[in-house]
Structure formats: C-alpha cells, structure tokens
Amino acid sequence: xxxxxxxxEMTLRELLRRRGVLALMLLLPLTFYLIRRDAxxxxxxxxxxxxxxxxxxxxxxxxxxxxxxxxxxxxxxxxRPHHLYLGRMFGLWVAGLVIALPFFLLIAFDAPDLRYGGVxxxxxxCVAVAAPLGILIGALLPRELEGTLLLLTIVTxxxxxxxxxxxxxxxxxxxxxxxxxxxxxxxxxxYLARGSLHGLAVTVGMVVVVAAxxxxxxxxxxHLRHLxxx
Amino acid sequence: xxxxxxxRAFAAELHHRRVRPDDARHVVAEAATHLRDGGGDxxxxxxxxxxxxxAIAESIGAPPPAPAAPGPVRLQARGITKxxxxxxxxxxxxxxxxxxxxxxxxxxxxxxxxxFLRICAGLISPDEGEVTVTGRLGYCPxxxxxxxxxxxxxxxxxxxxxxxxxxxxxRRAGRxxxxxxxxxxxxxxxxxxxxxxxxxxxxxxMSTLAEPDxxxxxxxxxxxxxxxxxxxxxxxxxxxxxxxxxxxVTHLLNQLDRVDAVLDLTPAGGTVRDGGAGWGxxx
Numbered sequence: 001x002x003x004x005x006x007x008x009e010m011t012l013r014e015l016l017r018r019r020g021v022l023a024l025m026l027l028l029p030l031t032f033y034l035i036r037r038d039a040x041x042x043x044x045x046x047x048x049x050x051x052x053x054x055x056x057x058x059x060x061x062x063x064x065x066x067x068x069x070x071x072x073x074x075x076x077x078x079x080r081p082h083h084l085y086l087g088r089m090f091g092l093w094v095a096g097l098v099i100a101l102p103f104f105l106l107i108a109f110d111a112p113d114l115r116y117g118g119v120x121x122x123x124x125x126c127v128a129v130a131a132p133l134g135i136l137i138g139a140l141l142p143r144e145l146e147g148t149l150l151l152l153t154i155v156t157x158x159x160x161x162x163x164x165x166x167x168x169x170x171x172x173x174x175x176x177x178x179x180x181x182x183x184x185x186x187x188x189x190x191y192l193a194r195g196s197l198h199g200l201a202v203t204v205g206m207v208v209v210v211a212a213x214x215x216x217x218x219x220x221x222x223h224l225r226h227l228x229x230x
Numbered sequence: 231x232x233x234x235x236x237x238r239a240f241a242a243e244l245h246h247r248r249v250r251p252d253d254a255r256h257v258v259a260e261a262a263t264h265l266r267d268g269g270g271d272x273x274x275x276x277x278x279x280x281x282x283x284x285a286i287a288e289s290i291g292a293p294p295p296a297p298a299a300p301g302p303v304r305l306q307a308r309g310i311t312k313x314x315x316x317x318x319x320x321x322x323x324x325x326x327x328x329x330x331x332x333x334x335x336x337x338x339x340x341x342x343x344x345x346f347l348r349i350c351a352g353l354i355s356p357d358e359g360e361v362t363v364t365g366r367l368g369y370c371p372x373x374x375x376x377x378x379x380x381x382x383x384x385x386x387x388x389x390x391x392x393x394x395x396x397x398x399x400x401r402r403a404g405r406x407x408x409x410x411x412x413x414x415x416x417x418x419x420x421x422x423x424x425x426x427x428x429x430x431x432x433x434x435x436m437s438t439l440a441e442p443d444x445x446x447x448x449x450x451x452x453x454x455x456x457x458x459x460x461x462x463x464x465x466x467x468x469x470x471x472x473x474x475x476x477x478x479v480t481h482l483l484n485q486l487d488r489v490d491a492v493l494d495l496t497p498a499g500g501t502v503r504d505g506g507a508g509w510g511x512x513x
Contacts, residue, residue, distance in 0.1 A: 006391040014379040017420065069374030072353045076369050077392030077440060224352035227364040229443060230302070 003079055007087025008094070011063055015095050021062075025055040025099055033103070041111045042184035045119065048103055049176045053126040054155045056096040060134025061147045063088060068142065075218045085139075085214040089131050089207070096127030118183025118192060122176040125199030129172050132206035139213045172206075175199030233265045236272035236279055243283030257286055301329025303364065304444045304475035307350055310359035312342065319345050320356070325493045327475040329443070332466055332488065335479045337495035343479045344372060346495060347448050350477065365443025372448040372479075375433050378422035382408070382415040382432050386439060393440040400439070407435045410468070412461045427453030434462070438469070445469065447478045463488055 016022065029051030036043045071084055100123040107119055134151070141147040158171045163181075168174050178195030181187055231239070237258055244254040265272055276282045305327040312320040319342040327333045335343045348354045350361050351369040376385060383401050390400020408415040413431045421429060434450045451462050466476055467488070478489070 003391055006388060010377070010380060010384060010388055013384065014377060017379045066377065069371060070377055072351075073369055073371065073375050073436065074388065074392055076351065076367055077389045078394065079392045221352045221355045223349070223356055223360045225360065225362045226367075227362060229365045 003083040004087040004090065007074075007079070007084055008091035011088050011091025012095055014066075015059060015063065015091070021059065022099075025059060026102070028055045029099075029103055030106075033106070037110075041114075042180070045107060045111065045114070045184055046177055046180050048107070049122055049126050049180055050155065050159060050173065052096070052100050052103065052123060053130045053158075053173045053176065054151070055099060056092065056127055056130035057134035057137075057151055057155075058148070059095065060088075060092045060131045061138040061151060062134075062144060063092065064135045064138025065142070065144045065147065068138075071218060081214040081218040082211065084218065085135060085210050089135060089210070092131035092134070093127055096131060097124075100124075100127055115183040115186065118179050121192070121196065122179040122183060125175040125179060125195065125203075126173060128199060128203040129175070129206060132203065132210050133172055136206060136210050136213065139210065139217065169198065172202050175202065231273055233262070233272050236276075237262055237265075239279040240272075240276075240283055243280050244286065247283055247287035249283075249287050300331065301473055301475075303327070303362075304329050305350065305361070305363055305477065307346070307361045308359055310346060310349055310356045310361070312345055312349065312354075312356045320349075320495070322359075323493070323495060324359075325350075325477070325491070327444070327477055327491065329473045329475050330470055331490040332470050332476045332478065333491040333493060334489040335477060335493045335495060336481065338497075339481075341495045341497060343495055344448050346493075347446050347477065347479050351446050363444050366440065368437040368440060368442030368445045370434050370437035370445075370447045370450045372450075372452070373433075375436070376421050376429060378420065380421055381417065381419065382421065382424075382435075383417055385421070385432060385436055386415075389436050389439050395440075404435055404439050407438045408432070410438075410461070410465045411435065412458060425453065427455060427458060430454065431458065438465075441474075443474060445474055445476045447476065449479050449481070 029048050032051030033044050033048040036047055067084075067088065074084060075081070104116075104120060104123060107114065108116055133154075137147045137150055138144075141150060154172065158173050161168045161171060163174070163177055168177075175195040175198035178191050178198065182189070182191035182195065240261060241254060241258050244257065245251075249257070261272070261276065265275065268275070303326055305325070307326075308324045310320050310323045311318065319340075323342075323346055325333060325335070325346075335346060337343050345354070347369075349356045349359075350363075351367065352361070353369075380388070383404065386400045386404025387397050390397070390403060393400075395403065405415050408431065411431045411434065413428065413435070415432070415435070421432060424432065430450060430453050434447070437445060437447065437450075451459055454462060466478070470476060470490075
C-alpha cells in the first residue's frame with residue numbers, strides 16, 4: 001500500500017508542478033463551457049464534461065508516456081505492476097477531481113435549476129473513465145503523438161456521434177452524457193441508472209485492461225532466474 | 231616547505247597511491263632536477279605534494295592490488311541469442327561475473343551491448359538463453375530513467391520505497407550515494423533543471439541506492455566531466471571491493487584496464503577475455 005501511495009503522490013507532485021499544463025487543463029473545459037453558453041445551457045454542460053474528460057485523459061496519457069523509462073527500474077527496485085498502474089491512476093483520479101471541482105462550482109452558480117447531484121456524478125464518471133483511458137492509450141502507444149491523435153479521434157467520435165444510436169454506448173464517455181441529460185433536462189431516472197451503470201462498467205473494464213497490459217509489459221521474464229544470497 | 235621536505239612528502243604520497251617504486255623514483259628524480267635547474271617554490275611550481283602525486287598516479291596508473299580470491303557467481307548469462315526480425319543482434323553470448331568483479335561489455339555501435347544488458351536485467355526476453363542472478367539487482371539505463379518534474383530527493387524516496395526503506399532513510403541513502411560521485415544532491419532543484427551530467431549522476435545514484443548485489447550500468451557516464459568520470463570509476467572500485475558484481479557497457483577502451491573481464495560483442499568477437507592489468511586481471 002505504501003508503494004502505491006508513493007506512486008500516487010509522485011504522480012500528483014509531477015502534475016501540480018507543470019503549471020502550464022494545469023492552466024491548459026482548466027482552460028480546455030472552460031472553453032468548451034463558454035463557447036455555447038449563450039445558447040442552451042444543457043449543451044454547455046455536456047461540452048464541459050467532454051472537456052474535463054479530454055483534459056484528464058490527456059494528462060494521463062502524457063504521465064504514462066513520461067514514466068515509460070522509469071517504470072522498469074521501479075519494477076527492479078521492488079514495485080509490482082499493480083503498484084505502478086494503480087498508484088498512477090489514483091494520483092490522476094485525485095488530480096481530475098481537483099480540476100472538476102471549480103467547474104462544478106461554476107455550474108452551481110451559473111446554471112440554475114439543474115440536478116446538481118447528477119452533474120457531480122457525471123463529472124465523477126468523466127474522471128473515473130478518463131484516467132484509465134489515458135493510461136491505457138499511453139501504455140499501448142509508446143509515442144505521444146500517436147496517443148494524442150488516437151485520443152483526439154475518440155473524443156471527436158464522442159462529440160459527433162448520435163447519443164441515441166446503439167453505437168454511442170460503445171464510446172467511453174457516453175455515461176456522463178446520459179447522466180447530464182438527466183441532470184439538465186430532468187428526464188426520468190432511467191437516464192441516471194443507465195449512465196451510472198455504463199460509467200461503472202467502462203471504468204472497471206478499463207482498469208482490468210490496463211492491469212493486463214501493465215502486467216504483460218512489466219512481467220518477470222522467464223529467462224531470468226533470481227536466486228537468494230546463500 | 232623547502233624543496234627537500236616537499237620531495238620527501240611527494241615520494242610518500244606516491245607510495246601511498248601505490249605507484250610502482252621504479253616509477254616513483256623516476257618521477258621524484260625528475261621533479262628534483264626541475265627544482266634544482268629552475269628554482270622556485272615547489273608548492274608553487276608543482277602544487278601540494280598530495281595533489282601532484284594524485285595527478286601522477288592517475289596519469290601513469292596504479293599497479294594492480296593483490297588479487298583477491300574470486301567470490302561466488304552473482305550473474306551468469308548463457309547462450310543469449312536475440313533477433314530483431316531477420317537480424318540477429320546477439321548470437322550465443324554469455325558472461326559470468328562473480329562477487330567483487332567488474333565486467334565490461336564492449337563492441338561497435340549497434341552490436342547489442344545494451345540489448346544484452348537489458349536481457350540480463352530482465353527487461354526484454356532473449357530468443358534463446360538464460361540468465362541467473364544471485365541477490366538483488368540494480369540497473370542504470372543509458373538515458374531516461376528519471377522524472378523531469380521530481381526533485382532528486384523524491385527520486386530517492388521513490389526508489390527507496392520500492393526497497394522498503396522509510397522516506398528519511400531513502401533520502402539519506404540517496405544523498406550518501408550521490409556524495410560518492412562528488413555530487414551534493416540539492417533539495418530544491420527539479421531534475422529538468424539539472425545538467426545532462428548531473429542528471430546522469432542522479433540516474434547512477436538511483437541504481438546504487440539500494441546497495442544491489444549485481445549492478446548493471448549502461449554507459450552511465452555520458453555527460454560526466456573528467457573529475458566525475460574519475461569519481462565514477464573510483465566508486466565502482468569501492469563497490470567491487472565491497473563484493474558487488476558489476477557489469478558496465480562501455481565504449482571507452484582506455485578504462486578497460488580497470489575491469490576484471492571483457493565481453494566483446496563485436497560480430498567477429500563475441501568473446502570473454504580477462505581484463506588485463508590495471509586494477510584487476512581477475513577473470
């Protein structure tokens with residue numbers, strides 16, 4: 001547990017020291033929110049959620065890429081794969097919540113008559129899914145440019161796809177959109193239930209896939225035999 | 231200090247640094263002649279006896295210490311073959327390193343030195359062959375392996391926590407290991423603000439922090455100035471004397487006289503040979 005907490009702490013420290021990145025991580029959702037604010041507030045909230053998702057998953061992607069050279073030596077230093085990926089994920093989840101909090105307050109003050117609990121749950125889903133998604137892309141694609149382009153593709157599909165279509169449920173952030181609809185348009189509770197279930201399932205699925213990828217990448221190789229000192 | 235006193239102190243310093251008696255006599259005679267012919271204060275002409283003796287000892291090399299009995303085998307790599315596509319990078323390469331030995335891996339660019347080391351560290355798999363490591367393993371990559379936005383102390387904590395060290399203990403161990411390289415690790419400078427050579431010191435310090443029994447170093451001295459480079463080899467000497475088994479990937483052949491065995495991975499080579507004179511010759 002101590003090892004995992006240390007990795008989470010170092011992930012947070014790294015991120016908090018990148019002030020330019022932090023500013024952009026805040027600017028991205030804010031831009032998404034403000035760009036449609038003069039029209040329908042629901043669209044602004046949905047865009048904001050997508051902005052948070054994009055910002056957190058991009059941060060996760062870059063954090064994972066930056067740690068690629070460090071992780072093998074940490075593995076040799078006594079860390080197990082789950083210390084590394086779970087520690088990083090916890091750090092990013094905390095960072096994501098810190099980023100989401102001011103936007104929640106913004107909505108609470110700026111947009112009246114919403115179900116604010118729903119907005120909070122939608123933000124939670126965004127952060128929960130975004131961190132493992134970024135880590136997964138960073139782990140699978142060693143170069144940041146490829147990872148960034150893939151993430152851009154995913155977010156663009158998410159943005160443009162018909163949310164009522166069957167294919168929309170296959171996109172990672174469908175949950176937050178569904179819950180946001182419940183929160184903004186006061187639809188029936190089915191939206192909240194479906195969205196929450198989707199968010200939970202996607203998060204768990206992502207974590208499992210991340211676990212598999214990291215366990216494979218940082219596995220003990222069969223050709224290497226360790227003997228204790230006699 | 232008059233010239234006679236300076237020469238006596240100089241001779242004593244040379245002896246202390248294990249310069250061969252014949253060489254020492256020759257160097258002292260040369261210095262005496264220079265002082266007699268040119269005059270002047272020897273402390274001004276040559277500097278302090280200790281410093282001048284150290285420079286002489288480094289330039290002509292110290293004799294090998296009495297060979298110690300080789301310790302038990304700590305690293306044994308056998309039949310290592312690695313292919314990338316159709317290209318065979320390593321073919322049936324092997325290396326045995328005992329406690330208290332330094333082995334060098336040499337060869338032309340692209341001959342598989344780093345690949346061999348990464349296979350020994352268990353970071354990549356060979357197509358054939360096996361590696362047995364006895365005791366704790368430490369690895370220093372050629373580049374990377376540090377985090378730009380962490381402090382040196384945080385690196386020590388990160389690595390130390392993996393070994394089960396408390397934070398304070400890890401910081402102290404890291405700073406002590408850094409001082410062995412002549413580096414006082416600053417507490418408030420981010421790694422990205424360190425020079426290339428200093429960052430490499432951090433890299434090296436991280437690999438020695440947990441006192442591994444087997445230490446694998448992939449050209450760890452890139453960016454080192456001459457003083458640090460000398461400190462580096464002295465540090466390796468101390469680790470060897472402390473019973474560590476060390477493998478260094480190197481292309482600086484002038485340092486090979488300080489190692490006990492050499493694995494030459496040049497395609498025509500692929501052989502293990504004794505390190506020769508200098509520090510060891512113990513294969």
